[in-house]
Amino acid sequence: xxxxxxxxxxxxxxxxxxxxxxxxxxxxxxxxxxxxxxxxxxxxxxxxxxxxxxxxxxxxxxxxxxxxxxxxxxxxxxxxxxxxxxxxxxxxxxxxxxxxxxxxxxxxxxxxxxxxxxxxxxxxxxxxxxxxxxxxxxxxxxxxxxxxxxxxxxxxxxxxxxxxxxxxxxxxxxxxxxxxxxxxxxxxxxxxxxxxxxxxxxxxxxxxxxxxxxxxxxxxxxxxxxxxxxxxxxxxxxxxxxxxxxxxxxxxxxxxxxxxxxxxxxxxxxxxxxxxxxxxxxxxxxxxxxxxxxxxxxxxxxxxxxxxxxxxxxxxxxxxxxxxxxxxxxxxxxxxxxxxxxx
Numbered sequence: 001x002x003x004x005x006x007x008x009x010x011x012x013x014x015x016x017x018x019x020x021x022x023x024x025x026x027x028x029x030x031x032x033x034x035x036x037x038x039x040x041x042x043x044x045x046x047x048x049x050x051x052x053x054x055x056x057x058x059x060x061x062x063x064x065x066x067x068x069x070x071x072x073x074x075x076x077x078x079x080x081x082x083x084x085x086x087x088x089x090x091x092x093x094x095x096x097x098x099x100x101x102x103x104x105x106x107x108x109x110x111x112x113x114x115x116x117x118x119x120x121x122x123x124x125x126x127x128x129x130x131x132x133x134x135x136x137x138x139x140x141x142x143x144x145x146x147x148x149x150x151x152x153x154x155x156x157x158x159x160x161x162x163x164x165x166x167x168x169x170x171x172x173x174x175x176x177x178x179x180x181x182x183x184x185x186x187x188x189x190x191x192x193x194x195x196x197x198x199x200x201x202x203x204x205x206x207x208x209x210x211x212x213x214x215x216x217x218x219x220x221x222x223x224x225x226x227x228x229x230x231x232x233x234x235x236x237x238x239x240x241x242x243x244x245x246x247x248x249x250x251x252x253x254x255x256x257x258x259x260x261x262x263x264x265x266x267x268x269x270x271x272x273x274x275x276x277x278x279x280x281x282x283x284x285x286x287x288x289x290x291x292x293x294x295x296x297x298x299x300x301x302x303x304x305x306x307x308x309x310x311x312x313x314x315x316x317x318x319x320x321x322x323x324x325x326x327x328x329x330x331x332x333x334x335x336x337x338x339x340x341x342x343x
Contacts, residue, residue: 032313074247
């Protein structure tokens with residue numbers, strides 16, 4: 001009995017409940033006419049698309065800067081890199097890497113400005129970050145119209161200027177991470193997961209370095225960190241820049257899996273599912289690790305993938321999108337009430 005209690009305390013009762021519920025959905029699926037293999041494959045596809053965005057939350061959480069509700073700022077940097085890569089006509093791996101390398105300078109600049117603002121509002125970072133994220137999306141809605149892009153398949157046909165809402169990357173770097181290792185499109189998530197594992201390893205090693213340990217110290221006890229000579233503001237700003245850069249890379253991973261670049265209001269709420277996922281995975285507002293990212297992303301994406309199709313199969317009515325909205329927002333609300341950690 002003591003061992004069972006220990007396992008429950010280590011894993012966390014919420015994750016056990018959500019995990020059992022997800023498992024029950026997979027068990028029910030074949031009985032309502034759902035191909036279990038396809039359903040599980042869909043979950044892994046969504047996992048591969050979203051996991052790097054969830055990973056981007058770790059540096060800010062570890063430095064005590066809070067949950068990154070300003071993630072759209074990093075996403076906008078990634079979108080800039082993507083459309084510039086397409087404008088330059090880069091294809092294949094060069095187009096994908098080009099999008100990443102072009103987005104990084106934008107992400108560093110955005111992250112630096114973002115960090116300076118959050119250092120001015122210590123204690124209210126998450127609220128201010130939300131406004132920064134929303135404002136960045138609104139500002140970029142204007143920029144997508146006035147920036148001088150000329151590629152015919154990106155701009156509006158009737159006006160000859162302004163980027164379209166959705167831009168296809170099929171002839172550029174669609175599913176490139178899977179294609180690189182010879183995988184069919186339905187299994188391209190394997191390439192995305194490998195890419196995530198590489199990034200996760202790099203991030204994990206970074207937190208073993210002096211700067212990474214300083215970041216953890218600031219998040220754990222700011223007064224102690226200051227007493228041992230750590231520059232608090234600089235360390236917080238560095239964590240915000242890293243989070244913004246990884247978010248920019250994460251949206252490019254998302255795009256190459258999805259097959260389209262989505263502009264204008266598309267990034268508006270993208271921070272919320274990522275934050276819900278890492279909280280469901282067991283993170284708190286000042287402590288997170290790679291395990292939280294993996295578990296949380298799989299549980300969150302599994303639930304919002306399986307619940308609509310299983311319920312629609314049971315009631316024999318297509319309500320999948322309505323149910324998906326209810327479930328996803330419900331899980332986000334639940335996760336935010338669990339922001340203290342695993343309980």
